[in-house]
Amino acid sequence: MKWYKFYVADYIQETHHLPDAEDLAYRRLLDLYYLSEAPLIADPVVLARHVKLDLDCVEPVLKEFFELTAGGYVHAVAESQIQRHRHQSEQNRRTAIRPRRRGCLV
Known part of the structure; x- marks a missing residue:
């Protein structure tokens, strides 16, 4: 994904307890997650x-905000947004290739 919705209030509420370095680690890990659109x-x-x-700085963030699975570290909210983005992209693609109806413009 080239961009993603960032909910500032939610982020601050989740991360207000983090030191600056861990906060930066979390943002960078999220960016990496969204760029790859796959588990870390x-x-x-x-x-x-x-x-x-x-x-x-990275290990505490991974333990707190990501779940280690067989496929790698998964972030539930990011994964949900990526799936929504894929679904919307697929719908947009289908709409774009649908033939237009020809009719009278009266």
């Missing part, structure tokens, strides 16, 4: 390198 790889060391932060 299950290696915190590699993820820390991708978001250019220390592992001690």
Whole structure:
């Protein structure tokens, strides 16, 4: 996804307790998640390198906000938004290729 809806009030409510470095880690991990439109790889060391932060900032964020699954780290809200985006894109694609009805313009 090139962009995603960001609900500032929800974000602040969820993250007000985080130190600045962990807050930055969370935002960067979310951005990475939305860009890839897939679960994050299950290696915190590699993820820390991708978001250019220390592992001690990334690990607590992964544990608190992401769920480790067989496919990697999943963020429930982001996954839901990505699925909605895919569904809407598919509907838009189908609408765009639907032939227009020809008729009288009276």
